[in-house]
Amino acid sequence: MKKPSFNLIKPLLVMACVTGASLSSLAYADELSDIQQQWAKCQYDTFNKDNKVQCLRNVITETKKALQQSPDRADLKVWLAINKSSLAGAKGGLGALPLVKEAKALLEDVIRTDPKVLDGSAYTSLGTLYYQVPGWPIAFGDDDKAEAMLQKALAINPDGIDPNYFYGDFLAQDGRRDDAIVYLTRASHAKPRPGRKLADAGRQREIQEKLKELQ
Structure with a gap:
């Protein structure tokens, strides 16, 4: 079993669908889209x-x-x-632990109240945290919980780029090379997300880099 790493906490990218939405929900979608685009700029273009x-x-x-x-x-x-x-990953080190604990609490709240929001992205995000932060006594890292969360995300969004990428990354870190390649390949075939060109390009680079490491 691998040892959790806190050097890089890779964040999740999600896309809300606004087709057929009301004016108020369209405004909400625009607000969320602005936040997503700002994140992509920070993550992949800074x-x-x-x-x-x-x-x-x-x-x-x-x-x-x-x-x-x-x-x-x-x-x-x-x-x-x-x-x-994402900020925790950018900062690195033990000083970032409060940020990931705050993120964990937010995601747990979403899972309690609206687990399918954004195609189950709370499960993907929480699963990612579980395998990328250290375990006890430093933090809450737990491979078994990570896999359970990531599998729940895939059950909701089986073709999504992010659940497949992060599960593939988890499997690779856990030494399950062949299975990792399967999920990373699925992620590489995910459909582009409207309005998310920069984010999709960044994620696809990560996918290809991971696949090359596994060849």
């Missing part, structure tokens, strides 16, 4: 560490403002958790 940290802090601020206006929105809670875990 390469200086200090700039990345500041970029992610800014998007966290914007997400908190949106949640203050709509405190019951599960999709924004998921994205606040994503942004916090």
Whole structure:
């Protein structure tokens, strides 16, 4: 069994569907889309560490403002958790632990109240945290819980780029090379997400890099 690593916490990327939505839900979708696009810019188009940290802090601020206006929105809670875990990954080290604990609490709340929001992305995000943070006594890392969460995400969104990528990454870190290749290949074949060109391109680069490591 692998040892959890805290050097890099890879965040989840999700896409809300707004087809046929009401005007209010379209406004919500635009607000979420802005947050997603800001995140993609921070994650995939900002390469200086200090700039990345500041970029992610800014998007966290914007997400908190949106949640203050709509405190019951599960999709924004998921994205606040994503942004916090991304900032933890950018900062690195034990000083990032409070951020991932805050992200964990947000995701657990979403799973209790609206587990299928954003195609089950809370399960993917929480599963990712479980395998990428250290275990007890430092943090809450747990491979068994990670796999359970990631499998629940795949049950909701079997063709999604993120659940397949992160489960493949988990399997690779756990030494299950052949299974990892299967899921990473599925992720590489996922359909592009409308309006998420930068994010999809970044994720596909990660997929290809991981597949090359496993060849």
